[in-house]
Amino acid sequence: MLYAVLIYEGPQDFDRREDEAEQVNYTGAWQAWHKAIVEAGVFVGGAPLQRPETGTTVRQRDSKRLIQDGPYANTKEQLGGFTLLECPSLDAALEWAARCPAAAYGAVELRPIAPEVHKRVTGEYPK
């Protein structure tokens, strides 16, 4: 079963990415977690995202394209990245989500992929 790990971080966490002094604690923790999920064979894909200010939100209403500068949701903690994991159960996926560095300073949401919808839309189940 595929699970999306949605990683939420606050503005100070986005700052830490570029902070020289945080290279060991911040980047080091992420490198190690990435290594662990790859070694365990559960990592399927994913990527970190640029800061929320770089987001652009599009809506099509009454034949007009509405463009908004900024992220979709105006919350303090923002989506900072996502990871796809292949795990036998939600509980197995929770084990890995709990080890994600952001679980300690931000929040990590775990969402199962919707295989039936995937099949209806693409004609096949997710790999």
Add this chain to the structure above:
Amino acid sequence: VNTPSDDLARRAVEAVARQSYGRLVALLSARTRDVAAAEDALADALMAALTTWPRDGIPNNPQGWLMTAARNRLLDQVRHRQVRDQNAPTLELMMSDLYETKDPDTLPDERLKLLLVCAHPAIDPDMHTPLMLQTVLGLDAQAIARAFLISPKTMGQRLVRAKNKIRQTRIAFEIPAADQIPQRLEAVLDAIYAAYGSSWEDAAGTDRKAVGLAEEAIWLARVLRDQVPGDAEVHGLLALMLHCEARRPARRTADGKFVPLSEQNPREWVAPLIEEAERELVAAARNPRLGRFQLEAAIQSVHAERAHSGRTDWRAIAHFYDQLVVIAPSLGAAVGRAAAHAESESAKAGLSLLDEIDADAVTSYQPYWAVRAHLLSELQRTREAKDAYDRAIGLSEDDAVRRFLLERRG
């Protein structure tokens, strides 16, 4: 509206619930074999207390009041089902002693039977601990799920399923024959230790899986010790948890940094808990049966000795681990043994013991990588050490532990 008497009554209900929850569930379910129905009846009785006590005053014997209310509720439910169930008269008979007394304290304490049922071999071993936490201590599924890192919904479903099994298969609420007690108790002890959060005092002292329900586990162990006085392993388990608990204040610096056991300041350890632990170990030693928990408690007792002697007798610790891996082999014991031999002999000796452990078993076992990293860096094998540190860091859940290892890795 929250009048002062409401508040007082609410606190009285909470106090009696905390003290008597397990006793009352045990009393009721030992007679009906229906744990879920007993819990529901008690929950109703507690709700009734919240509305009645502020109005009529807190009864002289709150526990007796709750027992009577829960017993009546249980019988009402059974009578309700009587059309299709002819058990009701028998049930009334079975519960007759609950009518003859107003004070549950005069009735035998059935909690040991309840603990044995929760850890019965017919029940999924993963559910032993959650069942005990719920039925004996009254913890809700949400809190239990949080401690075991699984979703509350899954935990709720599994608890319901386990209680159905107890009822449907009619697992007996009884004390097994004397020669079977140690074996049956083993499952109870394992379940209590699991509630404590077992891996957190591993030799590496690095990471723990569950949020330890430490207080609850120690409470359960004390209940068990009072019910089976003289069982060496019960004393051993209690001693082990008390030793670990005594170190809680020393495990973190004021600013939240992780401090490994060997660097803790013994003056920060809680002396009364250590003394209680040592009394339990003495009680355990009166019984010649040597078991896993006694050995683990003995290891912690050697560590605690540093408070007086200023040094750690690693040779003694290594000796206890050598025995432990024979009578109760586990990953934690094997890693602890390697760490102890590394201290008492050499890093190289420790590393070769680590190499003996099955490589497939340790891919996701954090303490193994933490110890391995430490030993490799002592041996100046810098590149391999860095790699092992990465593995340990990636498998850590505790942020303080992660930072500690990141610092060590450099």
